[in-house]
Structure formats: C-alpha cells, structure tokens
Amino acid sequence: MQNSGIYKWQKHDKSAIKGFIYDSNGNLINSENFLSQIIPLVKNMQYSEVFNKFYGHFSFIINNDNYFIICVDKIRSFPIFYIYKDRSIILSDSARSLLENCRDKSLDEDAVNEFLKLGYVTGTQTLIKELKQLKAGQCLVYDKKTGSLEINKYYQFLHKDSLSGDEEKLFKMLDNVHERVFSRLFNSLNGRQVAVPLSSGLDSRLIIFMLKKLGYSNVVAYTFGRPDNFEAVVSRKISDKLGYKWLFVDYSLKKWYQWYHSEERKKFSNYADNLTAIAHLLEWPTVNFFKTNRVLNDDCIFIPGHTGDFITGMHIPEWFLGKKYIYQDELLDSIIKKHYNLYDWTKKSPKDFHLYKQKILSIIEEKDIYSPDEAANNFELWEWQERQAKFICNAVREYEFYNYEWRLPFWDGELMDFWCNIPLRYRIKRNLFHKYMLKYYSIETSSLSPVIKNIRRKKRSRKIYDLLSRINKVYIFLRKLKIFFNYYHHHLALPGVLKFYEYIKYIIKYGNDVHITLFIDAQWQINDYYEDFNIPKKKVN
Structure with missing residues (x-):
C-alpha cells in the first residue's frame, strides 16, 4: 500500500485503515479503537453494520492467518485495486504501483473507448486488462488457504420511499x-x-450557512475563474454577508495553457487518475496557488459541496414522472445520453451502443418495463456507483495531493439514508430541497417552478420536442457557430488548454463543446500512458 497524500495507512497488528472515522457525536476515533470494534463485525460478515455504526470516509484491510477482507466505503473514498492471478492476490491503493506486477501492461481497448466517452471506466475494470478495482459499497474476501476470491456487495444507493407526510413534516425532518x-x-x-469552494449553487451555500449557524468562525470562502464571472460575484456577496474572508483566483486562457502543459499537472494527473477516471482539474490551479503561496494554514480542511444535487434528485430525468411506465431501452438510452457524452460518437460507432447497454444492465435491475419509481431508482443506482463514486468524489484528490484534509457532508450516511427514503415526486428537480432552501434560508432559484403541476405540460412538450429534433439542422449550425465564440467567454477559461485553432479542429471533428475539455483531458491522458510505456497509439473511434 502507498502512503502518498495526507491520509496514511494506520496499522494495528496485521490490519490497517486509511481515512478518518468519527462517532455519532463527531468525535474522531483512532485507528486501533476502530479496528478493534470492526474486526468482530467483519468476521461475521456484518459489513453494513460497520458503515452504519461509524461516520466518515475510509477503507480498511482485515488480515489474519485465514483470509484478507478489504472494504471500501459507500462512495469508494479511498479506492482499492488488485491483481488476481494463479489464485494469488496483490493489493494496492494506487493502480500505477501495481503495473510492475502485470504480465501484460497493454490497455484494454474497450475500456479506453469507454473512458473517452465517459471520462472513467465502469464496473470493476480499469484501463489495464489485468488490473481490477473494488466498486463503491463492496468488500473483497480472499481465502488464503484455498486462494478463492469473493466480492460482497454490502451497500447500494436504492430508494424505499418509506417517509411520508406533508412537506412541513419533511422539512423539519431534513432540517434535523x-x-x-x-x-x-x-x-x-x-x-x-476551513476552506469552502463557494459558488452560486445551493450545496456550497448550505455548507457555509450551516457553519455560520453553528458558530464556526475560522472559515475562508473562495472561488475562481475569469474576473467578475457570475459565480464569483454571487460568492463574494454571500461571504461578505456572512462576514467570512473571501479569496479569488484568476483564471485565463493563457494561464490554462501553461498550467495544463506543465509537469506539475502531469504529476497530479498520475496521482489522481488511478487508471480509472480523468483527474479533476477545475480547482487544481487554485489549490496549487494556495499551497505554493502559503495562503491557507497547513492543516486547513476543505469542504466542497460534492454532491448535493445528485442525492437530492436533480439528475433524474424529469419526464420519468410523466409516464405510466418506461421501457428498458428508454432507461438505457437516458443513461447513455446523459453520461456517455464527452464527444459525439453515436454515428461513428453505433455498435458500441449494444456493449454499453449490456454493461449498464449488469449494474441495474434488468426488466422489460419499469415504473417511474423503478426507472429513477436504477438511473440513480448506476450514476452513484459509476459517475459519483469514480469521477465526482475523486475530485478530493485535488486537496490530498497538496496535503490538505477534506470532508464531504453531503455523503454522510445519515443524509444519504434520508434521501433514499423520500418519494420520487419530492426528488424530481430537487423539488423538496429547493422548497426547503427557500423556506429556511430564503433562497429563491429558477428551478423552483412547480414541477409536479407541470407534468402534463411536460408530457405534451416532449412530443413536440421529438418532432422538432428531427428538423434541427439549423439549430445545430447556429449552436456550433456559438461554440466558436465560447472559446473566449467561458467563465472558467477552460478552453485555454488548447490554442484557438486546435479548439476549432476539435469542435469540427468531435462536435461537442459542452464537455470538450474533459474529452481532451481523457484523450491526452491515454496518450501519456502510451508514451510512458512505449505502446503504439490507436485512433479514437
């Protein structure tokens, strides 16, 4: 196991834990005490009790004469990778550290193609054929005597809809x-x-409001991007109102080009990607600036808003609630359309649709027809296990790389359980959460339109949209024209990773500016691997 970054493996006898754990009162628990409590539970395969009894983010290894038991938490906060061959197992928390143990270091071409469309690899795969990973909510049990390997799934992000009552009752429960x-x-x-990346969004606002409400004064809020961008303006107003210090880091096209093509960026990417997901770069220049210039205390703790919008229901397709039932292909197409979208590949490699649909079905419940609740449940199940756990939450590597700790309050087990018991009608478009924020914090949002009231209109609108989508060539042309001008107006200046002429070539060739910088990063990450190991490059589909 590696000990890079702020969080180290804490050993007790033959077992070890990485991360931070606290009890229901928020008291940090030392590793020896934690391991002494969980070993009896784990021996009896009571994995869920471990993660319901304690709070925080951690992975652990239980090692005795008979077996290894390796667990990652509900969002895979600290990933674990392994090679299993000839009934022997090799483990690490760093995928790259295992490469020397791979007989074949070649890239899995199916995984590469998926990586370029998603920004991460799904399932237990990584970019390397022999190298596997534990998924969120899983435990690996390896029997030392027989050499057998067993993967147990102790947790899934599934909804029960068991909380009922009027909105007022739910508001009070959520506030508690x-x-x-x-x-x-x-x-x-x-x-x-404490450092809070404060934007105009609700999640970071709730964090900083709660810190103020609880009387925590040692807080610094910050944002980044082009000067006077909308996020920065709102962020500063909120900070000033609450009396917290506010910092701003200026981004520009020129700076992004220098940052992205630096050795420091490549070192960070190698640390963070784990041959599984694109390294998050949005905050990386900011955290780098803070560390280099000693802007923050060395023991500062970052608290980002990952991923309040997801757990409260924002990502569920709104049209689910307007239908009596949803066919399997409709659900699969919804997942592919939302997530497999870093570039426009659908016309160039339509055969990949079948491959990705089969991979998705291996994760969700396979049915011919789903109710709206079932469709939403499976839609979120897939995103929790794949995008959230592997890509979004992996953004905390930006802090770890510079030896800063972090906390993720929206992935607290109790809060996850609350939202897993909320009916669909309250989760669609964050309906309940938006109203809660309006009632308790007087925050109005453009998304506060009465979603449920508009379902019938949405259903009619979808039919019109389906018709118009067939004759949208003019719209596409105008949108691409707008894309060219966006190079100079992106609020974070992200297109600066490329020169303007390079950017235009990418847009013309791949046809998507929404995620073009992520796609560029995915492509270059793959190319870096080819170069590092002298592997012949292959073209993108």
Whole structure:
C-alpha cells in the first residue's frame, strides 16, 4: 500500500485503515479503537453494520492467518485495486504501483473507448486488462488457504420511499438531519481553518450557512475563474454577508495553457487518475496557488459541496414522472445520453451502443418495463456507483495531493439514508430541497417552478420536442457557430488548454463543446500512458 497524500495507512497488528472515522457525536476515533470494534463485525460478515455504526470516509484491510477482507466505503473514498492471478492476490491503493506486477501492461481497448466517452471506466475494470478495482459499497474476501476470491456487495444507493407526510413534516425532518450531520462535521474540525469552494449553487451555500449557524468562525470562502464571472460575484456577496474572508483566483486562457502543459499537472494527473477516471482539474490551479503561496494554514480542511444535487434528485430525468411506465431501452438510452457524452460518437460507432447497454444492465435491475419509481431508482443506482463514486468524489484528490484534509457532508450516511427514503415526486428537480432552501434560508432559484403541476405540460412538450429534433439542422449550425465564440467567454477559461485553432479542429471533428475539455483531458491522458510505456497509439473511434 502507498502512503502518498495526507491520509496514511494506520496499522494495528496485521490490519490497517486509511481515512478518518468519527462517532455519532463527531468525535474522531483512532485507528486501533476502530479496528478493534470492526474486526468482530467483519468476521461475521456484518459489513453494513460497520458503515452504519461509524461516520466518515475510509477503507480498511482485515488480515489474519485465514483470509484478507478489504472494504471500501459507500462512495469508494479511498479506492482499492488488485491483481488476481494463479489464485494469488496483490493489493494496492494506487493502480500505477501495481503495473510492475502485470504480465501484460497493454490497455484494454474497450475500456479506453469507454473512458473517452465517459471520462472513467465502469464496473470493476480499469484501463489495464489485468488490473481490477473494488466498486463503491463492496468488500473483497480472499481465502488464503484455498486462494478463492469473493466480492460482497454490502451497500447500494436504492430508494424505499418509506417517509411520508406533508412537506412541513419533511422539512423539519431534513432540517434535523442537517443539524446532526453538520454538528458531527463541526466537532471533527477541532477549530482548524476551513476552506469552502463557494459558488452560486445551493450545496456550497448550505455548507457555509450551516457553519455560520453553528458558530464556526475560522472559515475562508473562495472561488475562481475569469474576473467578475457570475459565480464569483454571487460568492463574494454571500461571504461578505456572512462576514467570512473571501479569496479569488484568476483564471485565463493563457494561464490554462501553461498550467495544463506543465509537469506539475502531469504529476497530479498520475496521482489522481488511478487508471480509472480523468483527474479533476477545475480547482487544481487554485489549490496549487494556495499551497505554493502559503495562503491557507497547513492543516486547513476543505469542504466542497460534492454532491448535493445528485442525492437530492436533480439528475433524474424529469419526464420519468410523466409516464405510466418506461421501457428498458428508454432507461438505457437516458443513461447513455446523459453520461456517455464527452464527444459525439453515436454515428461513428453505433455498435458500441449494444456493449454499453449490456454493461449498464449488469449494474441495474434488468426488466422489460419499469415504473417511474423503478426507472429513477436504477438511473440513480448506476450514476452513484459509476459517475459519483469514480469521477465526482475523486475530485478530493485535488486537496490530498497538496496535503490538505477534506470532508464531504453531503455523503454522510445519515443524509444519504434520508434521501433514499423520500418519494420520487419530492426528488424530481430537487423539488423538496429547493422548497426547503427557500423556506429556511430564503433562497429563491429558477428551478423552483412547480414541477409536479407541470407534468402534463411536460408530457405534451416532449412530443413536440421529438418532432422538432428531427428538423434541427439549423439549430445545430447556429449552436456550433456559438461554440466558436465560447472559446473566449467561458467563465472558467477552460478552453485555454488548447490554442484557438486546435479548439476549432476539435469542435469540427468531435462536435461537442459542452464537455470538450474533459474529452481532451481523457484523450491526452491515454496518450501519456502510451508514451510512458512505449505502446503504439490507436485512433479514437
């Protein structure tokens, strides 16, 4: 196991744990005490009790004369990778550290193609054929005597819809949950400096409001991007209102080109990607600036808003609720359309549709027809296990790389359980959460339109949209024309990773500006691997 980054493996006898754990009161628990409590539970295969009894983010290894048991938490906060061959197993928390143990270091071409469309690899695969990973909510059991390997799934992000009652009752329940979640967070900070990446969004606002409400004063809010961009303007107003110090890091096209093509960026990408997912870069220049210039305390703790919008229902397709039932192909197409979209590949490699649909079906419940609740449940199940756990939450590597700790309050187990018990009609478009924020924090959003009331209109609108989508050539042309001008107006200046003429070539060839920088990063990450190991490059489909 590696000990890079802020979080080290803490050993007790033959077992070890990585991460941070606290009890229901927010008191940090030392590794020896934690391991002594979980070993009896794990021996009896009571994995879920371990993660329901404790809070925080961690992975652990239980090792005795008979077996290894390796667990990652509900969002795979600290990934575990392994090679299993000849009934022997080799483990690490760093995928690259295992490469020397691979007989064949060649890339899995199916995984590469998926990586270029998604920005990460799904299932247990990585970019390397022999190298596998544990998925969120899984435990690996290896029997030392027989050499057998077993993967247990102890947790899935599934909804039960067991909480009922009027909105007022649900508002109070949610507010009580927030109080407990952030009280635990508060107690785990021990007065240390906190840095909150504050945007105009609701999630980071709730974090900073709760810190203020609980009386935590050692807080710095920050944002980044082009000067006077909308996010920065709102962020500063909120900070000033709450009396917190506010920092801003200026981004530009020129700076992005220099940052992206630096050795420091490549080192960070190699640390963070784990041959599984694109390394997050949005905050990387900011955290690099803070560390290099000693802007923050060395023991500062970052608290980002990952991923409040997801757990509260924002990502569920709104049209699900307007139908009596959803066919399997409709659900699969919805997942592919939303996630497999870093570039426009559908016409160039339509055969990949079948491959990806089969991979998705290996994760979700396979049925011919789903109710709206079932469709939403499976849609979110796939995204939790793949995009959220492997890509979004992996953004915390930006902090770890520079030896800063982090907390993710929206992935607190109690808050996850609350939203897993909320009916679909309250989750669609964050309906309940938006109304809660309006009632308790007087925050109005453009998304506060009465979603449920408009379902019939949405259903009619979808038919019109399907018709118009067949004759949208003019729209596509105008949109691409707008894309060319967006190079100079992106609020984070991200297109600066390319020169303008390179950017235009990418747009013309791949036809998507929404995620073009992610696609470029995915492509270059693959190319870096080819170069590092002298492997002949292959063209993108």
